[in-house]
Amino acid sequence: EPEVTQTPSHQVTQMGQEVILRCVPISNHLYFYWYRQILGQKVEFLVSFYNNEISEKSEIFDDQFSVERPDGSNFTLKIRSTKLEDSAMYFCASMGGTAYTDTQYFGPGTRLTVL
Amino acid sequence: ELKVEQNPLFLSMQEGKNYTIYCNYSTTSDRLYWYRQDPGKSLESLFVLLSNGAVKQEGRLMASLDTKARLSTLHITAAVHDLSATYFCAVDRSSGTYKYIFGTGTRLKVLA
Numbered sequence: 470e471p472e473v474t475q476t477p478s479h480q481v482t483q484m485g486q487e488v489i490l491r492c493v494p495i496s497n498h499l500y501f502y503w504y505r506q507i508l509g510q511k512v513e514f515l516v517s518f519y520n521n522e523i524s525e526k527s528e529i530f531d532d533q534f535s536v537e538r539p540d541g542s543n544f545t546l547k548i549r550s551t552k553l554e555d556s557a558m559y560f561c562a563s564m565g566g567t568a569y570t571d572t573q574y575f576g577p578g579t580r581l582t583v584l
Numbered sequence: 585e586l587k588v589e590q591n592p593l594f595l596s597m598q599e600g601k602n603y604t605i606y607c608n609y610s611t612t613s614d615r616l617y618w619y620r621q622d623p624g625k626s627l628e629s630l631f632v633l634l635s636n637g638a639v640k641q642e643g644r645l646m647a648s649l650d651t652k653a654r655l656s657t658l659h660i661t662a663a664v665h666d667l668s669a670t671y672f673c674a675v676d677r678s679s680g681t682y683k684y685i686f687g688t689g690t691r692l693k694v695l696a
Binding site: 500502504511512513514517519524525560564570571572573574575576577578 | 617619625626627628629632634672674680681682683684685686687688689
């Protein structure tokens with residue numbers, strides 16, 4: 470069964486460093502998302518991506534964040550200068566073209582720890 | 585701003601008992617989703633509810649949607665320990681980007 474994959478599973482970084490989180494969505498999907506979950510809290514929307522551009526972003530997704538789909542398979546989230554409060558689980562999700570009736574499929578997540 | 589609330593936040597129940605988790609949301613939406621999350625794991629899709637009155641069942645779980653009341657329920661029948669997890673509802677804001685707004689989550693613990 471197709472699935473969303475993410476790498477790395479755990480990333481530890483120093484405050485102020487740049488990190489890139491990688492995702493491989495399900496191959497025929499058209500809608501891509503990043504969400505984050507701070508430990509013990511609910512899942513929060515960061516950004517949606519469709520047709521090679523950002524379609525919506527949340528207030529959390531400030532200038533320190535960026536997303537790219539550099540080729541036909543990868544979808545990346547970059548944080549330019551990490552802060553302590555960026556420590557969270559980051560989930561990538563993708564959804565097929567029949568978005569009105571489909572659901573989002575989530576990857577296993579990347580746990581980001583900022584020291 | 586769309587708000588999604590679940591109750592209870594924590595639920596401890598005995599095996600064999602029935603219980604219902606509630607998901608309320610603040611603005612109109614026709615689509616609601618239920619996910620399960622085990623500790624340290626990802627979100628597993630359980631149910632997709634796409635219209636008013638929709639009811640879906642899988643094993644001991646049954647989900648329903650009342651769009652007029654802006655309410656979804658997740659009913660657990662004869663709970664077993666394997667159902668212990670956190671359950672999230674999510675609402676599609678119908679904005680065209682299909683972003684999900686998640687509820688606060690209900691942490692369920694089923695005691696043997």
